[in-house]
Every structure is written in structure tokens, then in C-alpha cells.
Amino acid sequence: MNAPATRLDGRRILLVEDEYFIAQDLRRSFNEAGADIVGPVPTLADALLQLERADKIDAAVLDINLRGEMVYPLVDRLMEANVPVVFVTGYDASEIPARYRHIARCEKPLSMDRLLGALRLA
Numbered sequence: 611m612n613a614p615a616t617r618l619d620g621r622r623i624l625l626v627e628d629e630y631f632i633a634q635d636l637r638r639s640f641n642e643a644g645a646d647i648v649g650p651v652p653t654l655a656d657a658l659l660q661l662e663r664a665d666k667i668d669a670a671v672l673d674i675n676l677r678g679e680m681v682y683p684l685v686d687r688l689m690e691a692n693v694p695v696v697f698v699t700g701y702d703a704s705e706i707p708a709r710y711r712h713i714a715r716c717e718k719p720l721s722m723d724r725l726l727g728a729l730r731l732a
Contacts, residue, residue, distance in 0.1 A: 617643055617644050618640065618643045618644050618645035618726065618729060618730070619643075619644035619645075620644065620645075620646065621644075621645050621646065621668040621669060621729070622645070622646045622647075622648055622664065622666050622667050622668045622669075623640055623645045623646070623647055623648065623667075623668065623669050623670065623671060623729065624648045624649060624651075624657065624660060624661065624664070624667045624669070624670040624671070624672075624688075624693075625637060625640065625647050625648065625649040625650040625651070625670075625671050626649060626650065626651050626652075626654075626656075626657040626670065626671070626672045626673060626676065626681060626684065627649075627650050627652065627671075627672075627673045627698065628652040628653065628673060628675075628676045628677050629673070630652075632673075632698075632718070632720075633649075633650035633652070634650070636650065636671065636698070636720075636725075637649075637650050639722045639725075639726075640671075643726055645729075648660050648664050648667060652676065652677070653676055653677060653679070654676050654679045654680075654681060654683065654684060657672075657676075657681070657684050658683070658684055658687070661684065661687060661688070667688075667691075667693050668693070668694075669693060669694045669695070669696065669729055669732045670684075670688050670693055670694070670695045670696070671695075671696050671698055671725070671729070672684065672685065672695060672696070672697055672698065673697075673698055673699055674697055674699040674701050674706070675699070675701070682707070682710065685710060685713070694729075694732030695713050695714075695732070696713070696714045696715070696716060696725065696728045696729055696732055697710075697713055697714065697715040697716065698716050698718065698720060698725065699715060699716075699717065699718065700717065700718045701715075703715060714728040714731070714732060716728055
């Protein structure tokens, strides 16, 4: 996993995931890949606060449904700031509103290699 093609050295990644064990696995994997993680945070309100407080965010990895609340207001803010986003979700592409379908989507259960690759391309 830590081959040069999957390294994220120095990139600040906002991690928004409401499932504790998934969030911790992602955090650990991103840290091993050299990323600096902002979060993980489990709610939309926490994510928006982290976005306001952060000096810099290079990319964001977002679950779409956070305890029944959709993450799209955060996505809009990230898009306005030209921050690349990758969705980590169980949602099918057809369930995502058309304006967000261009965003890379990694389905749960996750392949970390695919997710790290999507982040490198973002």
C-alpha cells in the first residue's frame, strides 16, 4: 500500500465519516500513506466547523449520509473552494444528485487501494 503511487505525503485530507470503525480504519490507512488527517468527524456541523478552522485542506473524503443528514452543503463549500472530493458511500451512483455525479465514488466495503488512487487523482 505504501508504494510511491499511493503515497499522500503532506496532503491534508478532511475525513468525514459517521461509522466509528470505518473512520478509524480510514484514518490509520491515510496516516500510513503519509497524509495529514483533519478529523475524522461524524457530523455535517463538525465537518463545516473543521473546514472553517483548517488552514488548508487538499482534499476531502466524505460519507454521503451522516446520521440521516446529507453531506451536500459541505460538498458545495468544498467545490466553491476548489477542494477535490471523494465520496465513500454505500449509495449507488443513481442515488446521488446529478450535480455531484462527477465526483469520484468509492463504494463500501472499501478498497483502500482504489480510494488512495482516487485521492491521488483528485
